[in-house]
Amino acid sequence: xxxxxxxxxxxxxxxxxxxxxxxxxxxxxxxxxxxxxxxxxxxxxxxxxxxxxxxxxxxxxxxxxxxxxxxxxxxxxxxxxxxxxxxxxxxxxxxxxxxxxxxxxxxxxxxxxxxxxxxxxxxxxxxxxxxxxxxxxxxxxxxxxxxxxxxxxxxxxxxxxxxxxxxxxxxxxxxxxxxxxxxxxxxxxxxxxxxxxxxxxxxxxxxxxxxxxxxxxxxxxxxxxxxxx
Amino acid sequence: xxxxxxxxxxxxxxxxxxxxxxxxxxxxxxxxxxxxxxxxxxxxxxxxxxxxxxxxxxxxxxxxxxxxxxxxxxxxxxxxxxxxxxxxxxxxxxxxxxxxxxxxxxxxxxxxxxxxxxxxxxxxxxxxxxxxxxxxxxxxxxxxxxxxxxxxxxxxxxxxxxxxxxxxxxxxxxxxxxxxxxxxxxxxxxxxxxxxxxxxxxxxxxxxxxxxxxxxxxxxxxxxxxxxx
DNA sequence: ACAAATCTGACACAGAATTGAAATATCAGG
DNA sequence: CCTGATATTTCAATTCTGTGTCAGATTTGT
Numbered sequence: 001x002x003x004x005x006x007x008x009x010x011x012x013x014x015x016x017x018x019x020x021x022x023x024x025x026x027x028x029x030x031x032x033x034x035x036x037x038x039x040x041x042x043x044x045x046x047x048x049x050x051x052x053x054x055x056x057x058x059x060x061x062x063x064x065x066x067x068x069x070x071x072x073x074x075x076x077x078x079x080x081x082x083x084x085x086x087x088x089x090x091x092x093x094x095x096x097x098x099x100x101x102x103x104x105x106x107x108x109x110x111x112x113x114x115x116x117x118x119x120x121x122x123x124x125x126x127x128x129x130x131x132x133x134x135x136x137x138x139x140x141x142x143x144x145x146x147x148x149x150x151x152x153x154x155x156x157x158x159x160x161x162x163x164x165x166x167x168x169x170x171x172x173x174x175x176x177x178x179x180x181x182x183x184x185x186x187x188x189x190x191x192x193x194x195x196x197x198x199x200x201x202x203x204x205x206x207x208x209x210x211x212x213x214x215x216x217x218x219x220x221x222x223x224x225x226x227x228x229x
Numbered sequence: 230x231x232x233x234x235x236x237x238x239x240x241x242x243x244x245x246x247x248x249x250x251x252x253x254x255x256x257x258x259x260x261x262x263x264x265x266x267x268x269x270x271x272x273x274x275x276x277x278x279x280x281x282x283x284x285x286x287x288x289x290x291x292x293x294x295x296x297x298x299x300x301x302x303x304x305x306x307x308x309x310x311x312x313x314x315x316x317x318x319x320x321x322x323x324x325x326x327x328x329x330x331x332x333x334x335x336x337x338x339x340x341x342x343x344x345x346x347x348x349x350x351x352x353x354x355x356x357x358x359x360x361x362x363x364x365x366x367x368x369x370x371x372x373x374x375x376x377x378x379x380x381x382x383x384x385x386x387x388x389x390x391x392x393x394x395x396x397x398x399x400x401x402x403x404x405x406x407x408x409x410x411x412x413x414x415x416x417x418x419x420x421x422x423x424x425x426x427x428x429x430x431x432x433x434x435x436x437x438x439x440x441x442x443x444x445x446x447x448x449x450x451x452x453x454x455x456x457x458x
Numbered sequence: 459a460c461a462a463a464t465c466t467g468a469c470a471c472a473g474a475a476t477t478g479a480a481a482t483a484t485c486a487g488g
Numbered sequence: 489c490c491t492g493a494t495a496t497t498t499c500a501a502t503t504c505t506g507t508g509t510c511a512g513a514t515t516t517g518t
Binding site: 157195221 | 464465466467468469475476
């Protein structure tokens with residue numbers, strides 16, 4: 001359900017198929033294209049969680065794809081792993097300059113790529129790596145889309161789920177309403193900041209049990225933070 | 230929020246945009262200009278926490294910007310990271326001479342620049358890099374927006390928080406009421422100097438515990454200072 | 459496709475916390 | 489014991505947060 005969505009941009013058909021198979025068997029949701037322009041369209045239609053990008057591809061070049069992904073707000077923060085030929089040291093430099101998060105020189109083992117992907121995802125968003133996250137007496141299973149407190153499942157709505165998940169991914173840290181809107185509602189959402197309060201309240205209500213203190217701390221004039229019990 | 234404010238002076242539009250995205254996604258508050266004179270105006274209006282300065286820019290040259298930033302009291306201590314072309318070794322030397330804190334030769338990876346920025350901020354003002362700062366038995370976590378004394382969390386209001394944070398960033402140093410108003414309330418605030426006394430009093434009360442002496446020293450006819458226990 | 463149930467975002471208002479200033483009490487140093 | 493400076497107390501104004509409610513949008517179940 002919430003399998004991490006990968007976009008693989010690779011024009012070596014054999015390699016692409018191999019990787020697709022490998023990643024799918026590891027539980028990723030993979031889409032493949034050999035063409036740079038295609039890649040941009042696919043990324044725009046359904047924002048992937050990570051892009052694996054071959055440097056030497058048809059159509060738009062790798063560097064161009066990279067740049068355009070970064071330029072579009074929706075995909076600006078999607079991590080990118082580049083695949084480059086061994087010799088092309090310069091490309092590597094330019095790649096990192098352009099905003100790739102990591103790179104791998106060919107030839108590489110699928111296992112190695114898997115490890116990098118997993119590492120990058122874990123760094124960016126632990127929940128995407130399929131790990132349950134815990135914070136105090138709260139436990140969240142991203143795969144099952146389920147949150148429990150003290151082992152008791154909570155009845156929680158979509159927005160509140162995303163909210164608590166975000167908080168649990170960054171415990172103790174204070175976020176302003178603006179940051180929460182960006183992170184939970186999506187960058188550039190045109191929503192009233194005060195509305196965050198309302199959802200915080202709904203979340204508090206949803207996660208409250210008998211004899212538990214509210215783990216969400218209000219930091220006046222700054223925002224909110226999850227304070228694990 | 231307490232996002233570090235960066236001023237990026239770069240006339241390569243593509244690079245500037247790329248960096249702006251990267252830094253914003255890392256939680257910095259970035260402002261960009263391609264022009265040296267603009268940069269000086271922007272720096273004067275709202276003192277940044279760090280300046281990233283391309284050596285080769287339109288208008289006033291990099292070296293000139295650097296010099297003028299150093300000349301103005303408000304920006305004299307703002308760290309500067311220079312970006313130079315690979316060949317221009319001389320510029321690098323002159324840059325460091327002029328007062329830049331660090332430099333980076335093009336091409337460089339955004340990640341590298343991020344690391345430098347973080348390193349410089351950590352050196353100059355640990356709290357801006359998200360590190361906890363300690364002063365005697367006081368500990369302040371800027372990310373969690375939390376202050377504790379002897380491991381005990383303190384109940385503290387917004388203004389008192391900013392005040393103690395400022396003191397902890399500059400322990401032992403004496404500040405006049407005017408300086409405190411500028412630093413904590415913001416330059417040009419129209420507030421009575423006497424009011425500072427009141428907040429000092431509130432702060433003292435907020436950080437007092439049993440069997441602790443007051444770490445805030447009154448320096449008669451000069452101001453106040455934090456004297457770590 | 460239709461109706462019920464749920465979810466969302468926006469308001470508005472009450473209550474709580476914070477703030478700045480003014481008035482009064484104390485203090486430090488000569 | 490003066491005198492200028494700082495500490496406290498008090499208070500009204502302002503800012504910020506918690507909640508109840510509502511209409512419209514979305515999802516769900518049939």
